[in-house]
Amino acid sequence: MSKRQLAMVMDLNKxxxxxxxxxxxxxxxxxxxxxxxxxxxxxxxxxxxxYPKNWMELGGGFDAAGDLQPGVIxxxxxxxxxxxxxxxxxxxxxxxxxxxxxxxxxPNWDEDEGAGVFPQDNYFFYLPRICNHCTNxxxxxxxxxDAIFKREQDGVVLVDLDRCQGYRYCxxxxxxxxxxxxxxxxxxxxxxxxxxxxxxxLPPACAQQCVGRIRFVGFLDDEEGQVHKxxxxxxxxxGLRTDYGTQPNxxxxxxxxxxxxxxxxxKIIEGSTRLPIEELEKLFGPDxxxxxxxxxxxxxxxKETGESELMDLLIAYQHSDMFRLDNNYYQEVxxxxxxxxxAPVDERYVAGxxxxxxxxxxxxxxxxxxxxxx
Amino acid sequence: MKKLxxxxxxxxxxxxxxxxxxxxTAVKVEADLSHASYSSSVWDSAKFSxxxxxPQTTIKLNDKNANAANAANxxxxxxxxxxxxxxxxxxxxxxxxxxxNIQTGYKTDVYADGFAVQFTQSKDADTLPYIGMGSxxxxxxxxxxxxxxxxYEPNGNGNVEYQVNRNQTDLFDEELKRFDKKVAGIGxxxxxRTFVSEGFRSMTEIKDSSNSSYARLGYKEGGWMxxxxxxxxxxxxxxxxxAIPVAFAVWDGEKLGRDGLKNLSQWVSVKLEGKSGxxxxxxxxxxxxxxxxxxxxxxxxxxxCVGCHQVEATDPANLMAPGLSNIGGYSTAAYLRESLVKxxxxxVPGYNRNAHSNYMWYTEDNGKRVSTMTDYSWLDxxxxxxxxxxxxxxxxxxx
Numbered sequence: 001m002s003k004r005q006l007a008m009v010m011d012l013n014k015x016x017x018x019x020x021x022x023x024x025x026x027x028x029x030x031x032x033x034x035x036x037x038x039x040x041x042x043x044x045x046x047x048x049x050x051y052p053k054n055w056m057e058l059g060g061g062f063d064a065a066g067d068l069q070p071g072v073i074x075x076x077x078x079x080x081x082x083x084x085x086x087x088x089x090x091x092x093x094x095x096x097x098x099x100x101x102x103x104x105x106x107p108n109w110d111e112d113e114g115a116g117v118f119p120q121d122n123y124f125f126y127l128p129r130i131c132n133h134c135t136n137x138x139x140x141x142x143x144x145x146d147a148i149f150k151r152e153q154d155g156v157v158l159v160d161l162d163r164c165q166g167y168r169y170c171x172x173x174x175x176x177x178x179x180x181x182x183x184x185x186x187x188x189x190x191x192x193x194x195x196x197x198x199x200x201x202l203p204p205a206c207a208q209q210c211v212g213r214i215r216f217v218g219f220l221d222d223e224e225g226q227v228h229k230x231x232x233x234x235x236x237x238x239g240l241r242t243d244y245g246t247q248p249n250x251x252x253x254x255x256x257x258x259x260x261x262x263x264x265x266x267k268i269i270e271g272s273t274r275l276p277i278e279e280l281e282k283l284f285g286p287d288x289x290x291x292x293x294x295x296x297x298x299x300x301x302x303k304e305t306g307e308s309e310l311m312d313l314l315i316a317y318q319h320s321d322m323f324r325l326d327n328n329y330y331q332e333v334x335x336x337x338x339x340x341x342x343a344p345v346d347e348r349y350v351a352g353x354x355x356x357x358x359x360x361x362x363x364x365x366x367x368x369x370x371x372x373x374x
Numbered sequence: 375m376k377k378l379x380x381x382x383x384x385x386x387x388x389x390x391x392x393x394x395x396x397x398x399t400a401v402k403v404e405a406d407l408s409h410a411s412y413s414s415s416v417w418d419s420a421k422f423s424x425x426x427x428x429p430q431t432t433i434k435l436n437d438k439n440a441n442a443a444n445a446a447n448x449x450x451x452x453x454x455x456x457x458x459x460x461x462x463x464x465x466x467x468x469x470x471x472x473x474x475n476i477q478t479g480y481k482t483d484v485y486a487d488g489f490a491v492q493f494t495q496s497k498d499a500d501t502l503p504y505i506g507m508g509s510x511x512x513x514x515x516x517x518x519x520x521x522x523x524x525x526y527e528p529n530g531n532g533n534v535e536y537q538v539n540r541n542q543t544d545l546f547d548e549e550l551k552r553f554d555k556k557v558a559g560i561g562x563x564x565x566x567r568t569f570v571s572e573g574f575r576s577m578t579e580i581k582d583s584s585n586s587s588y589a590r591l592g593y594k595e596g597g598w599m600x601x602x603x604x605x606x607x608x609x610x611x612x613x614x615x616x617a618i619p620v621a622f623a624v625w626d627g628e629k630l631g632r633d634g635l636k637n638l639s640q641w642v643s644v645k646l647e648g649k650s651g652x653x654x655x656x657x658x659x660x661x662x663x664x665x666x667x668x669x670x671x672x673x674x675x676x677x678x679c680v681g682c683h684q685v686e687a688t689d690p691a692n693l694m695a696p697g698l699s700n701i702g703g704y705s706t707a708a709y710l711r712e713s714l715v716k717x718x719x720x721x722v723p724g725y726n727r728n729a730h731s732n733y734m735w736y737t738e739d740n741g742k743r744v745s746t747m748t749d750y751s752w753l754d755x756x757x758x759x760x761x762x763x764x765x766x767x768x769x770x771x772x773x
Contacts, residue, residue, distance in 0.1 A: 031539045031542070032537060032538055032539040032542075034480075034526075037480070059438055069436070070437065070438040070441060071436060071437070071438060072438050072439055073437065073439070073482060074482060074483070075481075075482065076480065080482065082480065142436050144574065144575060145575060145577065146575045146576070163578070165633070166632075167632050167633040168437070168632075169436055169437060169633070172436050173436055180482070181482045183477075183479065183481055183482065184480075184526050186477065186525045186565075
């Protein structure tokens with residue numbers, strides 16, 4: 001467990017599935033160098049196959065006794081989908097419009113399909129997912145090389161690419177399948193919670209770009225922060241599939257309202273709701289009932305009295321309130337450890353007991369060793 | 375010529391009858407070995423010996439498909455030879471593998487065949503490093519060669535301008551083609567690495583150019599040929615004795631092998647022909663355990679070993695302490711004896727820090743692993759020999 005934990009809250013009531021977060025992440029980190037197929041941030045339609053396909057069935061995580069569970073490493077073609085592009089240059093010369101790879105599967109193959117029968121009772125909602133930067137990460141536990149570490153100062157889970165040997169046990173160990181194999185460098189890579197941005201007081205790109213303003217970012221122990229209030233004070237933001245035992249640090253405000261069902265004549269069935277509570281319970285656990293109750297009662301309170309701190313939070317008036325990162329925290333951490341700010345990776349292993357640092361060109365700029373696991 | 379050969383054979387027979395013979399004999403050659411490959415003529419004069427590589431079963435990893443593929447693994451016979459000159463020593467491994475698995479292309483779940491050769495500075499056969507990547511205070515040097523086709527070090531050369539998406543460059547036509555070519559040129563075709571390790575999890579690549587080695591891997595007629603040559607003496611290792619302990623491992627990509635999913639030998643003695651010294655090591659590693667296997671089995675049952683260890687069964691779900699079903703395949707008698715007498719001398723870490731949290735096989739005291747196993751130094755010498763003999767007999771079937 002790290003000293004502090006940076007966390008994100010996503011309000012699913014406001015996610016419109018526009019994929020702006022996905023694109024923000026992709027252009028920032030994953031459109032190159034073997035990462036093309038990876039979506040460190042994806043938005044999937046729930047119910048649906050998700051990304052990678054049926055990730056909830058692929059194992060990993062811990063059982064009740066705390067033992068790591070075996071898992072499966074997804075196949076690129078079948079489970080992630082091979083990214084394809086079109087022959088834009090050639091069509092100028094009269095060629096027909098062709099993809100360079102025959103598309104067989106992709107991250108949003110079943111977008112907006114959902115479940116149920118249209119128009120009677122069909123339903124779906126969007127589920128944006130990033131790495132959960134778990135308190136007890138399955139990937140970290142699975143790594144036989146100690147190549148994955150959790151930073152002490154903010155709990156961000158990172159891969160030490162110098163130590164990683166591309167064994168991929170981390171992928172099997174992560175129940176969310178949010179760590180990926182980069183075939184070009186033969187190493188694993190994952191969402192880094194935009195730590196180089198965060199250290200400069202900027203939120204992760206996915207949160208900054210979110211047009212629905214559904215994402216809050218802050219330290220869980222920052223009692224003035226909106227993340228703390230949503231997670232700990234009002235308890236309306238819940239971890240995803242906490243039954244996997246990894247203690248995820250991305251929290252979701254569950255979808256609270258859904259339209260009523262229609263009968264055979266297309267008339268509204270009064271009092272019915274399309275979104276089965278069992279589905280929400282599966283994703284967010286039994287606490288989802290209390291969270292929805294709180295949300296509804298605060299909504300009512302706001303309607304009746306015009307006052308509700310929780311509703312004000314969820315309206316997300318100001319980015320400056322939603323993202324509580326600055327306060328020179330990282331600069332102070334660096335200073336306290338006698339290090340330069342903006343040092344990219346933990347350097348414990350780089351010099352190593354038996355290796356001299358001279359050969360480590362890439363790491364010469366960085367000297368942060370405050371991070372790490374214990 | 376024929377006569378000379380038969381004289382040589384007679385001489386070697388005479389030598390073996392006097393003492394235990396080394397598992398592998400390194401033949402002295404004049405040729406330069408710094409770029410010895412499997413196709414080099416230097417191997418014409420080499421002596422190949424059979425060394426059995428047993429499946430690693432002490433720790434269980436967490437890849438469901440890989441575990442299923444490797445559940446019924448058998449020992450593999452490899453033919454191993456060594457040659458040396460004044461400067462270098464070279465090894466060649468030949469092992470059967472019906473499938474050639476090369477890690478290549480844009481894929482997430484393919485794995486490479488490969489091999490590794492492990493060395494140690496230690497000369498004392500009683501306290502050699504743990505066979506699985508060494509142990510605390512007992513480092514090993516490992517040379518690894520995998521059949522990985524083209525790979526790129528992440529940002530290794532600081533050439534960030536070649537790490538952008540080609541569509542995000544401002545290049546077109548010929549310029550873009552040159553860019554693609556340059557990017558392709560940055561890749562490396564040789565997945566050869568050298569590591570220093572003091573036990574499972576601690577393996578660290580040597581990147582400071584203090585090591586010079588040359589490994590090659592070739593596939594022919596249903597099997598691999600792998601060679602590695604290294605200096606007899608460099609900053610990490612000085613192999614000065616007449617015999618040295620060496621261990622070997624091979625991986626099968628077809629069975630999703632990588633890391634601990636491998637076949638490995640025990641520490642075997644390699645005699646540098648014509649060089650004196652090392653006889654004790656050869657004798658110790660070739661030791662025929664004098665104990666009684668049946669009595670040893672009985673002693674294991676009555677002394678509580680089965681309370682924690684899976685001895686002959688291989689049920690990973692109930693693995694509390696390291697599994698012993700194949701322990702004889704890759705353990706020396708000295709290691710087994712040491713483990714009984716000083717259980718904390720070598721403690722293999724669990725495959726993950728959270729595994730079996732309710733059944734700790736060791737605790738940590740100031741970062742040092744302390745085994746929860748009982749110290750069996752009170753056993754009488756006969757029982758000890760019997761137990762060691764029994765454990766040495768626990769081996770997977772050989773292919």
